[in-house]
Amino acid sequence: MSTTPSELLAVMGSRELKDDTTVFAGVGVPLLAAALAQQRHAPKLTMVIEGGIIGPQIKPGRLPISTNEMRAAHRAQMLPGITDTFLFAQRGFLDYGFMGGAQIDQHGNINTSVVGGDYWKPKVRLPGTGGANDIASLCKEVIILTAHEKRRFVQKVDFVTSPAWLDGDGSRERAGLLFGGVSRVVTTLGILGFDPEHKRMRLDAVHPGVTVEQVRENTGFELLLASQVATTTPPTDDELTMLRALDPERRFLGGEGGNPSRVPPPKR
């Protein structure tokens, strides 16, 4: 079968994780990507899960749907409680934060709270931050995995749930967030980074068969381009075989055109 959008995201995401590191992973595609990395090139990767779980080994076919359920804690090394788990990140022990998002802006800020209207009486109420704000605030490097759609990639998010570079130009640091920040946005069309000076989103690479024009068309703000936009290496058979074995029921990998993101895009 051909590669689904979720499979593409999981494989590309897994390649971002180095061995002998720690990753704070959300459930769904981020957790799958981390599990794939652990099985393939990063056997010493320690996964940390929001429900207060350190070092689980995801059992193939038993993927958790929540960050605090028995399946998420399979063969874990430690169950320190939720607050203490986040405090490991605040202390600087988490190398990567790995998450999705409903709405993302040109500075990488994410909204999973409210769309339109007043905060207390919004047009659309989304589930909320959960640990996303903490992951975005406290992990040393944050990688976003998301479907690339114009209604998700907006000039300015309606509400900054999870801060990346705020308004750019040092505003993250001025707010008191002295480390971390979103480094990469891995999407169904390519891989994006941020220009070092103003922290505006920049297209670094497209996936095979995707054009720069296509990425622009699906982005709701003016996208910067790397001096040389690279093309990613397509998922290998080996990567896809391992990934599919983790989710044999395809609960997260979906079918062709399946929605890879945790939260559906907001409808106005």
Next chain:
Amino acid sequence: MKDGDSVVAGGCLFSRTPLALVREILRQRRTGLTLCRNLMCTEGELMMAAGAVERVVTAWMSIGLPWGVSKVMRHYVESGKVALEEWSHLAFGLRFRAAGMGVPFLPALTMLGSDLMGVGGMKTLEDPYTGRTLAAVPALFPDVALLHVSRADRFGNCQIDGYPHMDADMARAATTVLVTTEELVTEEEIRRRPDRTVIPGFLVDALVLQPFGAYPHEVWGRYHADFEHFAEYTADIDARGVTTAVADYLARYVHAPATWDEYLELFGGERLKRAQDAARELVPGA
């Protein structure tokens, strides 16, 4: 419990939720409550639909990934009937840690710069040593904590298996602590493993033995969550709309059965056994 109380429910999402206690609050038709829970699930939906809460304080609300964004939450929050006060998950935890420590706030490095700062009115603080900006996370002292634990003795000394969530901090933070337990053990059993005790008896005001007290949510090593039940519940909401479906659910599961055991009979022993088997497979030896 009084109308207008602030209440915190232990566990997290569909794990170790004190559902037998929540059901009793609904049966008493309390109103004007503020319900605090870090990740809110069906218990929050039922309290909203029953008109028990006017405000929820949380980091996230819905049942879980496969069931999408909570339609019940959307219905009550988007119409302005219930206020949803959102804090980051760590800030939420630190609010109970601060209260449990008996201090008015804790400095932290989270939530800074985000729009969440304005929602619950979090203030910043200048570090008196370095001058850097810190979040001053305010303590939250709820009137009542509702907790469900793995085992306890008759003095209220509580032990929790598996992930501890935030229950121990919540027990320290609240004025009144009400606990249900899966298992009542002897004083000797607690004394044999004091390292497992996370809530000392002197914090606990009332203790009730209630096996399956979190069902259809899960308890570590004892029973798995009943995802089929969540699917039936959300399918009915999809088919008949929030108010009708949840009103019928409340009538059938909350008000009709006189006791929790009668409530469990609605699910049947075979279903409960399946949930136990699934938990034992996932947590061998628990």
